[in-house]
Amino acid sequence: MTAVAEQPNNARNTSGSVMNPTTVERVAGRSDEMLLNLGPQHPATHGVLRVLMGVDGERVTRAIPHIGYLHRNHEKLEEVRTYPQCIPYTDRMDYVSGMQNELPLCLAVEEMLGVEVPERAKYIRTILFELSRIASHMVWIGTYMLDLGAITPFLYAFRDREMILDIIEETAGARLLPNYFTYGGVRRDHHPQMLEDILGFLKWFEKKLPEYEALTIDAPVFQARTVGVGVLDPQVALNHGVTGPNLRGSGIGWDLRKDDPYDAYPNLDFEVCVEYGCDAYSRSRARFREFRESIKIIRQAIAQYPKTGPIVPKLPRLKPVAGMERYRAVEISRGHLGVHIVADGSEKPWRSKHRSPSFCTLQALPDMAVGSKFSDAIAILGSIDIVLGEIDR
Amino acid sequence: MSIIENKEARLPLERVSVPTDKHYRMRMKQHGLLNSNPRKSGILAAIVGYGLLFGAAHGVLILAFQVIPWGLVSLGLEKTSFWYNVIYGLLAPVLAFLFVAVVALINILMLRKYLAKVQNRYGPLHNGPSGSLQTVYDALKLVSKEDYTPKMVEETIFTLAPVLVFVSAFLLMAVIPFAPGWVFANVEAGAIFIIAAGTIGGYGVLLAGWSMNNKYGLMGGLRAAAQLVSYEVPLSISLLSVCVYAGSMNLSKIVEAQQSLWFAIPLFIPFVIYLIAGLAELKMTPFDLPEAESELVAGFNTEYGGMRFGFFFVAEFAELYLLPALLAVFFLGGWYPPSIPTFGIPFLTDMAGGSSTLQLMFKANIAEGEVMTWWNTLFQPGGLLVGAQYSFWFLLKGAAGVYFYMWIRATLPRFRDDQLMELCWKGLIPLSLIGLILAAFSRLMPAVGITISVLVGGTFLVMIIRGAFFPAKQVKA
Numbered sequence: 001m002t003a004v005a006e007q008p009n010n011a012r013n014t015s016g017s018v019m020n021p022t023t024v025e026r027v028a029g030r031s032d033e034m035l036l037n038l039g040p041q042h043p044a045t046h047g048v049l050r051v052l053m054g055v056d057g058e059r060v061t062r063a064i065p066h067i068g069y070l071h072r073n074h075e076k077l078e079e080v081r082t083y084p085q086c087i088p089y090t091d092r093m094d095y096v097s098g099m100q101n102e103l104p105l106c107l108a109v110e111e112m113l114g115v116e117v118p119e120r121a122k123y124i125r126t127i128l129f130e131l132s133r134i135a136s137h138m139v140w141i142g143t144y145m146l147d148l149g150a151i152t153p154f155l156y157a158f159r160d161r162e163m164i165l166d167i168i169e170e171t172a173g174a175r176l177l178p179n180y181f182t183y184g185g186v187r188r189d190h191h192p193q194m195l196e197d198i199l200g201f202l203k204w205f206e207k208k209l210p211e212y213e214a215l216t217i218d219a220p221v222f223q224a225r226t227v228g229v230g231v232l233d234p235q236v237a238l239n240h241g242v243t244g245p246n247l248r249g250s251g252i253g254w255d256l257r258k259d260d261p262y263d264a265y266p267n268l269d270f271e272v273c274v275e276y277g278c279d280a281y282s283r284s285r286a287r288f289r290e291f292r293e294s295i296k297i298i299r300q301a302i303a304q305y306p307k308t309g310p311i312v313p314k315l316p317r318l319k320p321v322a323g324m325e326r327y328r329a330v331e332i333s334r335g336h337l338g339v340h341i342v343a344d345g346s347e348k349p350w351r352s353k354h355r356s357p358s359f360c361t362l363q364a365l366p367d368m369a370v371g372s373k374f375s376d377a378i379a380i381l382g383s384i385d386i387v388l389g390e391i392d393r
Numbered sequence: 394m395s396i397i398e399n400k401e402a403r404l405p406l407e408r409v410s411v412p413t414d415k416h417y418r419m420r421m422k423q424h425g426l427l428n429s430n431p432r433k434s435g436i437l438a439a440i441v442g443y444g445l446l447f448g449a450a451h452g453v454l455i456l457a458f459q460v461i462p463w464g465l466v467s468l469g470l471e472k473t474s475f476w477y478n479v480i481y482g483l484l485a486p487v488l489a490f491l492f493v494a495v496v497a498l499i500n501i502l503m504l505r506k507y508l509a510k511v512q513n514r515y516g517p518l519h520n521g522p523s524g525s526l527q528t529v530y531d532a533l534k535l536v537s538k539e540d541y542t543p544k545m546v547e548e549t550i551f552t553l554a555p556v557l558v559f560v561s562a563f564l565l566m567a568v569i570p571f572a573p574g575w576v577f578a579n580v581e582a583g584a585i586f587i588i589a590a591g592t593i594g595g596y597g598v599l600l601a602g603w604s605m606n607n608k609y610g611l612m613g614g615l616r617a618a619a620q621l622v623s624y625e626v627p628l629s630i631s632l633l634s635v636c637v638y639a640g641s642m643n644l645s646k647i648v649e650a651q652q653s654l655w656f657a658i659p660l661f662i663p664f665v666i667y668l669i670a671g672l673a674e675l676k677m678t679p680f681d682l683p684e685a686e687s688e689l690v691a692g693f694n695t696e697y698g699g700m701r702f703g704f705f706f707v708a709e710f711a712e713l714y715l716l717p718a719l720l721a722v723f724f725l726g727g728w729y730p731p732s733i734p735t736f737g738i739p740f741l742t743d744m745a746g747g748s749s750t751l752q753l754m755f756k757a758n759i760a761e762g763e764v765m766t767w768w769n770t771l772f773q774p775g776g777l778l779v780g781a782q783y784s785f786w787f788l789l790k791g792a793a794g795v796y797f798y799m800w801i802r803a804t805l806p807r808f809r810d811d812q813l814m815e816l817c818w819k820g821l822i823p824l825s826l827i828g829l830i831l832a833a834f835s836r837l838m839p840a841v842g843i844t845i846s847v848l849v850g851g852t853f854l855v856m857i858i859r860g861a862f863f864p865a866k867q868v869k870a
Contacts, residue, residue, distance in 0.1 A: 043686055043687050043690060058612075145806060149685060149686075151512070155512040155514065156513070215804075221805050225808070375807075376809065
């Protein structure tokens with residue numbers, strides 16, 4: 001990008017109701033290029049993302065993501081709070097699958113304190129973790145189909161996601177931001193009906209899954225819109241640090257549940273869903289296959305579930321030794337979520353750094369979108385399934 | 394804490410499967426808005442509500458074509474006299490506008506209720522029976538809003554564009570025959586008029602997008618121009634096939650030619666092409682690129698508000714009825730009821746021939762050239778009740794077409810612009826030309842032509858159904 005401080009040639013278009021592109025993007029505009037501010041308020045940006053798009057007719061000539069509209073300073077806030085007070089902040093990063101965000105922080109602090117998590121707590125965590133993954137992918141189905149112009153799957157997906165949220169609400173007390181996992185296990189025992197509810201939901205969901213597939217990945221129009229669209233080269237994906245279903249859709253079977261297992265995952269049998277198309281369709285298929293794997297994981301975990309035992313051990317004082325640091329990462333529904341904690345001997349972390357998957361994935365957007373059609377750019381933005389709360393933190 | 398073994402616990406599925414409805418109903422009951430089972434009362438109220446609205450649309454038609462001419466003649470004005478034509482000429486557009494407004498109202502409601510049904514929602518619920526007055530309130534809100542023009546728009550064109558779109562939809566009304574003789578303007582070249590009037594709407598949309606100084610609007614307008622102009626071609630060719638086959642461009646004569654056989658069967662290819670191209674002309678879901686919400690915010694009407702937007706909205710939903718109505722005129726036998734096999738029985742033959750039961754009952758009372766009384770006005774051939782019966786069938790066929798389009802809208806995602814153009818220029822236009830040739834062939838040699846047409850059309854239909862309902866399970870990515 002050449003940063004030239006010069007007004008674009010199409011001055012009439014930029015001086016009207018659409019904002020002027022500011023700062024470094026004030027590049028010498030070509031006369032056939034129209035700069036389009038996609039966001040921060042736009043139906044397809046999944047939050048408050050602003051993508052500065054150059055379009056030549058319908059062809060996208062550049063796509064520059066601008067982030068920071070949802071920045072809430074979580075990392076700094078965690079540095080001035082005690083360890084137990086940090087957990088609710090993690091919920092608010094990826095608010096679509098809030099429960100999953102609590103886990104890496106818990107794992108890191110548990111390792112620093114040398115706490116052994118009880119078996120029962122491990123299984124509860126694993127079950128709810130996978131349930132959150134299903135809920136998160138349901139939101140993805142709904143919003144992605146909205147991006148592609150179909151409204152009905154959105155309402156179907158949210159109908160079924162509501163069931164998961166009800167289960168989580170009964171157990172944790174909150175739907176989206178449960179604050180349920182804690183250092184050493186889980187905060188309180190689960191609802192006595194929880195496992196039955198989950199089995200009931202899985203039965204219902206397995207029945208509904210073919211319906212979702214018929215409306216989405218098996219539908220001819222969906223395939224026409226996604227196959228060969230937004231090709232993410234495996235090497236480019238690795239360079240950007242793309243993880244999760246987006247990486248697995250590019251043919252690289254990297255999954256922390258297998259590669260760096262935590263909680264009950266070492267005891268469970270499941271496969272990593274890899275698709276080799278590298279396009280939006282492959283990423284979608286990878287997510288749909290993960291539905292079935294998640295169902296398999298939850299069924300196994302419920303079968304192996306130890307019916308008795310503590311949910312949280314006797315904890316030492318939450319004051320890790322000064323100079324101690326840990327990095328732990330888990331595979332949330334969007335990919336590799338890591339937390340780096342540095343302790344200074346007090347009850348507050350000296351530094352807390354979150355490595356969020358959507359942040360890295362969004363950096364690959366220009367590589368995928370430039371050169372495609374404008375409609376494709378929207379389809380690509382939907383297919384990488386970003387959550388702005390987690391990007392901006 | 395036996396969790397899995399306890400079979401006597403509450404059935405989890407029962408409790409889990411309808412939580413959204415449960416919460417919603419609880420909230421509604423708290424506010425006293427829902428006393429009984431909402432489904433049953435909803436259906437009953439919907440029947441009453443739609444019956445009233447349907448009756449209103451029907452009433453406007455009867456007013457336009459029977460009561461007002463009868464009243465004027467009773468006042469002593471000859472049908473050919475100057476003042477008769479002046480008064481009726483002034484009243485007819487008002488009535489046509491009323492009809493368009495009522496029909497648009499019904500369509501908006503039907504769409505909202507039908508989409509809600511498909512999507513496990515209730516839709517409008519609180520105003521009027523089963524929410525049937527919701528659209529009226531919405532319209533009142535639009536009218537009461539400030540008539541606002543944003544800065545830096547081409548103000549003349551910005552104001553003109555919604556008018557053009559509305560007038561285009563409104564003009565189509567003029568030539569549609571609702572029953573024998575029930576037509577505002579019996580134009581000889583009706584088919585040409587429809588093509589010409591329909592094209593004006595495309596101008597309106599393009600100018601709206603261009604004038605508003607908004608980039609999304611500009612893109613929407615350009616997309617609309619490309620789409621509407623392209624899909625005019627197969628649409629026009631399919632209409633011309635009908636004209637070739639029927640031997641007339643007058644819509645009344647085209648309908649009369651379908652008394653024994655609806656053109657949908659011998660002209661199957663133009664029929665299917667009209668269905669698809671009509672959807673594109675309506676800018677509805679698989680082809681809703683000009684106003685693609687997730688891409689262009691609101692497309693060509695981004696900067697419009699208040700009644701300016703209302704004009705676009707009413708025009709869109711008026712067209713949503715008028716295009717299926719034209720489908721009924723050109724392909725589904727217009728005002729004729731579905732033909733039934735008569736087996737040579739005279740009474741049944743009369744019925745199938747279009748005479749109404751009422752007319753048969755009172756046939757003896759009416760003699761040729763009798764003085765026009767209210768009794769005769771009701772029961773003479775082409776009288777009020779007969780016309781009402783015919784127009785009922787016509788409105789019903791239109792409604793079936795509307796439902797078909799809504800079904801598609803509820804199901805499919807959107808095409809991309811190049812796929813849209815590909816479908817039109819590589820698929821529909823060559824096929825419509827084949828359809829035109831076959832239509833001419835069928836006119837010259839009916840037996841051979843119709844056989845070929847049905848064979849080709851049937852293959853096409855099988856291909857469509859196969860593609861739509863049995864899609865490829867695996868894609869080689």
